[in-house]
Amino acid sequence: MTTATATVPAPTRSPVKPFYFNTSAHLLRITPQKATTLSEFLDALRECPEGSIFQHTFRTLQEHHFIREGFSNDFAHWAVSACNEPSLAEGLASVDVREFTSVAQIRERFIQIVESFLQRTPAAANRAARETFYFCSSESVVIPTSFIARSMQDFAEGLRRVTVHCIHHHFIEARLRLKLMSNDFSQWLYEDMGLTDAARQLNRIDIYTVTLEDVRNQIVRIVERALT
């Protein structure tokens, strides 16, 4: 792994490689899976394409990036609003996508939670939900942006100006590409700028209790601190 020398001050240090800000655009696809009971929901969780798990966890966070609290993923929301099962909803909502580096792992975790709940509460399995859960999936296209960081100043400026979709692409979705418990920003700060502390601090930002705009602001603050 190549790291930039730590002896040069961060503001004037040149990265090993520039940071190219990309973003991803997603199109919602309607899949055949739907659920009117928790039993059907469990079957659909097992059968649905990985794109559906991605959509209802990672992508829904992006679609609802402006909500500060009370929204974690579509499964948890349906469990409470349509099935009136708050304890199941709490379990599903506690799944933090950042603890996984593959969609398959996330799917397994959701299946475990629902199986465990239905073992404890078998009467809930076939109770009709108030609303049907329609599984959707996501088809993605990665697109470049005009922002390229060849210095820390460029990086901070790019972070301030890109869309929140770009922030989501590099900061949240990235772990599925990297297969690491990290993100593109931290990787660049660590590998290309040698800023280990800043890279670590970014990984401690809580994405579930703030909006994505707040996440952006926290990232910018950490990067600005590294600049001084």
Added chain:
Amino acid sequence: MEPVEQQVHSELVHSDSTAKDESSNPSTASAAVAPARPERRSKARTWDTPPAPVPPPHLDDYKSIVGEAEIDELKFLARELKGKKVKMVNSTAVGGGVAEMLNQLVPLLRELEVQTHWDVITGGNDFFEVTKAFHNALQGSDYDLTQHARDIFLMHNEQNRERIEFSEDFIVIHDPQPAALIRAERRQSQRWVWRCHIDLSSPNPSVWGFLRPFIERYDAAIFSSQSFARQLPIPQYLFYPCIDPLSEKNKDVEESFIQQVCDEFGIDRSRPIVTQVSRFDRAKDPVGVVQAFKQARKYVDCQLVLAGGGASDDPEGAAVLAEVKEAVGDDPDIIILDLPPWCALQINALQRASTIVVQKSIREGFGLTVTEALWKGKPTIAGAVGGIPNQIIHKLTGALVHSVDGCAYQIRYLLTHPDFARQLGQNGHEHVKENFLMSTNVRRWLLLLRILQAGGAK
């Protein structure tokens, strides 16, 4: 421009209603269909005449709303489609949501150098009678599909197939009327998309059984809600309907204009205003709104504005309006407005003047009046039907209700918890900005075309 005769007639409908109420019962004056007007006005009211048509906006006009980076992303997405040709086909050039949407989408795609053409099918009265019946049947009405109706449908589709050239890279057919155009010969690389704007969740089996073989020949289908789709062997995409933030209905308006509109309609802005904007239709449950309002007002001071249209040219609308007036009785805090169809700017002002917006539908398509209210940052209470749950996440972007009692409770709660109501309004605005604006619609089209171009569908 609306003929003068008709403008006057439109006013008289209101004034006559008012006069009748007042003569039979003087105490009903404040529950009138419109505020009393002087015999001679020196100045026209804001809704007297239809406004001049507004030219469609340019892409860069949206920068101030969604940001420059968002518009740049659209330009990047369009790069690989430069020079590609798209044909949109529907059944009407004016009137209706589809034509309105195409009027805005087509110029924006052209501006992005995606060569987009729009053709409208032609047909006689017999054809449009059949397609109107198909439209209702596909949304669940009873219908006896005859061979004659099939023949008329196919004959007119065949005539249009011969009249219209289909040489473009992408052909997009809107709704069922032109669905059988897919029988046209097609190039191997050509992609056909069926954009269904109606609710197919419980279609009449005979009509759907007749249309389905045509739909299955498309490369992809698009629906407005997950719940509107059918099980099909082709990829199905979800495109939410959208609003244009720059349109008369949704653009920012001056505070002075809002005040002027409220003054004209006799709305007191010093007290909370609860508003439902929708035509007088039982599916919108205006009587239920009146009942919920009356329940809520026992606990909190407020006024109700029911702003709609359709009562003057639709017998059912007139009947519903009469039911609403009966439910209102002599209540001075309820204002009913039967507005002509060109009053987008006035509706905009009314929504912006409102403390809470209600859309207590019991059946609904997508519910664009909800989208409009959310865009204006209004705490919104709406029936959990049709596409409304896609827009309102209960307690996060608004309040979903299932009954008059539920609606009454939410009105009380939101009027007495202004901070929570404000947060709902803010979230609702962001939700629309992210998912239901014209710029997002352009993004979806570009994405679909790129996916189809790459061979991603079917």
